Amino acid sequence: MKAISIATRIFLTLALVASQVAFSAASQAAVNPEEILRKADRARGGVSDGLSWGIQMQNSGSSTLIKYEVKVKGNNVLARCQEPARQKGEVFLFNDRNLWVFRPGLKKPVSLSPRQRLTGQAANGDIATTNYARDYTPKLEGEEDVDGQPTYRLFLQAKESNVTYDKIRYWITKKDFLGVKAEFLTLEGAVFKTAQFSYKNSIPVNGKEMPFVSEMKIQDATKKDDTTTIEYAKPKAEKVSDSEFNVNNLVR
C-alpha cells in the first residue's frame, strides 16, 4: 500500500510538472512577438499615409523649450522649428537616419551624419514614427509588471545596421499593446539610456479612437539627472505626400 502510494505520488507529481510545462509552451506559442510589436507601433506613429503633430522638447537643467511642427511618414520626418525665437525658421529633414538642416540665409541645405543629434538625449529617430516591427526581430523574454500593468517584455535585435538603436528591450502592455518602457542597449548589451512613454493622446483609426503617444522621457543610464522629455501634441493622421521629404523641396 505504501509502495503504491509512493509510486502514485511520484506519477502524479511528474504528471503535474509535465502539464505545467505543456501549458506554458502552449501559452508561449499563442503569443506572437511580431504581432505584439506591430500593434505597439500603431500607438507611436505606425500609420501608413502620414501624420502631423507638434513636438516640444526640453533637456534637464535647461529652461528652453524647443518646439517643432512635424510631418512624418514612415521613417521620414520634416520638422520646422517654431521656438525658441533664435531658431525659428530652421527646417530639419530626416530621410530615415540621414539629416538635412536648412536655416534661412544658408546657401543650401546641409547634410549631417546620423551621429549628430538634434538635441540632448533624444536621437533623431525619437521624433520620427516608430516602426520596430519592420526594423527589429523580436523575441519574447518574459512577462512582468510595469507600474502595476502586466506587460510583455520583448528583446529587439536590429535587422540591419542602419537603424537608430542596435538592441532594445521593450515592455508592451498586455491589455492595450502600448509600449510603456524601453531600454536601449549598446552592441555589447549594456544599457546606455532608458525611456518611458505615456499615451494621453488619441487618433481615429478606422472610425475608432486609438491611444497615441503623448510623452517620451529619455534618461541617460549612467547620469540619471540627464534627461530629455519629448511631448507630442495634436497628432493628426493625414495624407502626406512623399515629395514633402525631398530635400530639393525643403523650402516651400
Next chain:
Amino acid sequence: MKKALLLICLLSAPARAELDLHQYFLLEGESRTLVSSPLNPNNTIGLFPDQMARVESRSDLRANAGNFSLLLHPRARGERDRINQLSSSQASLFLQEGYLQWSILENLDLKVGRVQFGWGPAESITPTNWFAPLIQLEPSPRYEQLGIYRAQASWSVGQGFNWIVAQEIGAPRDSWNSKFDTVADTYRERLLTKAEWNWDRSNKIIGVVAGGLQETGGFGLRGGAYGSWNLNDAWQLYADTVFQKRKLESQWLALATAGFRYTFENGAEIRAEGIFNERGYSHGKQKAALELLAANPSLITRAYLLAARENLSGQEYGYLAFRWTNPGFFPSFFQTPSVSFRALHSFTDDSQVVLAYLEGGFLDRFNASLYGGLFNGRDRTELHLLSDNLLGFSLSYSL
C-alpha cells in the same frame, strides 16, 4: 508682364492667408589688416574697409494662401566703414530673397522672383550650380548670399527624384558697391536644368546638370554631375564636377571638387576637399598675369580684385573644415554652441586662409559669434586679402 502675372496670382488666391514672420536684428563689427600689394597699393584700388560696424534689420515673411506662397526677406542695413583712415556711412534697403510660389500640383512648383537655391554635397564650392557656385569664405557666419532673379519650376516624384528647370530673368538693381560685392552677381542669362535621384534611404545621391550662361564672347555651355555616398554613419564620399565651354573656346574645361566627410562618435566632423579649376592659372601664368597688371595699374579695378577672389584664379586648391556642435566644454548657459574652422590652401601660389568661429545662443533670443581669420602667402596674391588678421563679432536678437 511680370507685374500682371503677379497681380493675377494674388487676385486668384483665396482671401484667407496664413502669415509667418520671423524678425531679428543683427549687430556686426570687423577689423582687419590690409596689406599693401602691387595690385592694391595702399588699398587705393580695392578700397576695402579695415574697420566695419553694421546694424541690420532682417525680416523673414511667408504668406500662404491656398496654392500660393509669397516669401519676402527684406533687409535694412546701416553701415559705418573706415577706409584708408577715412570714415564713411551708408544705409541701404534691399531684398535678399523675394518670390511668389505657385504649387500647381502636389509635386509641381513654380517660383518667380529673387530666389536663392543651392545644392551639392561639397562645402567649399558647387561647380554644378553656376547661379551661385561661390566658395563660402565670407568671414561672417551671418553672411547671406543674395538671390538671383529667376523663374524656376520644380517637379518631384516621391522622395527619390526631383527635376528643376531655372532661367535667370533679370538683372539685380542693387548698388553693387554696398551689397553686390562681386562681379559674378550681374545678369548672365543663366539657364539650368537639374535632375537628382536619391535611393537607399538617401545614402546615395546623384544629380546631372546642363545649361549655360552668358560669358565673354557669347553663351557658354555647361554640363556636369554631382553625387554623394554614405558608406556608414561616419564616412561620406562626394564629388561635384562641371565641364564648361565658352563660345570662343574649342575645348571643354573642368571645374571639379571631390572630398569626404568623417563624423566622430561625439558628433564632431571634419571635411577635406580638393578643387581643380582647369580654366585657372597655373603658377607660372598667374605670376606673369599679375606682373603685367601690376605694371599697368589702370588695368586693375576693384571689380577685378573681387572677381579674382571669387573665381578661383589658381588651378588646384585644398579645403579643410572642422565643426563641432554642442561640445561639452562650453558653459551651460550657451545654447547650441559650436566651434568651427575652415582653411583653403592654394597649391598654385602656396597661400592659405584660415577662418575660425565660435558661436552660441543664449536666453532663447540671442545668437552670438566671434570669428577670426588669418592669411598666409606671398603679397602678390589677392585671393584672400579680406581675411588677413581679421577679427569680428556678430550679435543677433530675435523678436
